[in-house]
Amino acid sequence: MQNKIYKKQGGSIGSFVLDFIQSIVLALAVFVLLYLFVAQPNEVKGSSMVPNFVDKEFLLTEKLSYQFGTPKRGDVVVFKAPAGEPCAAEECEYIKRVIGLPGDKVMVKGGQVYLNGELLNQTFLPEGVISEAGQYSKEGVEQTVPEGQYLCFGDNRQHSRDGREFGPIKEDLIIGKAFFKYWPLSSLGLVPTVRF
Numbered sequence: 001m002q003n004k005i006y007k008k009q010g011g012s013i014g015s016f017v018l019d020f021i022q023s024i025v026l027a028l029a030v031f032v033l034l035y036l037f038v039a040q041p042n043e044v045k046g047s048s049m050v051p052n053f054v055d056k057e058f059l060l061t062e063k064l065s066y067q068f069g070t071p072k073r074g075d076v077v078v079f080k081a082p083a084g085e086p087c088a089a090e091e092c093e094y095i096k097r098v099i100g101l102p103g104d105k106v107m108v109k110g111g112q113v114y115l116n117g118e119l120l121n122q123t124f125l126p127e128g129v130i131s132e133a134g135q136y137s138k139e140g141v142e143q144t145v146p147e148g149q150y151l152c153f154g155d156n157r158q159h160s161r162d163g164r165e166f167g168p169i170k171e172d173l174i175i176g177k178a179f180f181k182y183w184p185l186s187s188l189g190l191v192p193t194v195r196f
Contacts, residue, residue: 044095059181060178065177079175099163
């Protein structure tokens with residue numbers, strides 16, 4: 001016994017248009033769900049993360065990790081600018097690296113960063129980078145990161161407005177973790193994992 005397939009004859013233009021619209025709506029719905037809950041594109045603006053991220057680089061920020069866990073030291077995170085920052089009213093986003101977790105003690109002293117009493121080995125930075133103190137991270141003063149907050153610094157310490165100035169950020173400001181660079185093609189690839 002053979003199976004037979006019958007070709008549908010004479011579909012109307014109206015049904016074609018309806019099918020097309022349904023396909024577009026479904027694709028948009030999937031895109032919106034992915035954008036809201038899985039990943040979003042971001043463009044790096046400025047030099048605060050040089051040399052690891054440069055101006056006009058595009059990357060994907062994934063959001064799932066922090067739905068099931070919390071940021072870790074060394075993660076590169078994208079977060080909403082905290083209140084009081086110049087662009088906070090415009091809801092701009094920052095990209096920085098997590099240095100201190102809740103309960104960590106962080107100190108900037110003599111151009112170096114100390115984490116829980118020990119000099120932080122920042123292998124992700126070029127040799128000779130100086131970490132200057134700021135409004136929050138005052139020279140030689142140890143600060144404890146409050147519960148539910150994270151202290152984040154830019155990699156280009158001398159050209160970054162970051163947690164040294166505005167202090168730790170609340171967890172609910174964090175959008176996600178930078179995980180994949182896709183433009184320009186010369187920088188294509190996963191964002192390296194750094195732990196300390």
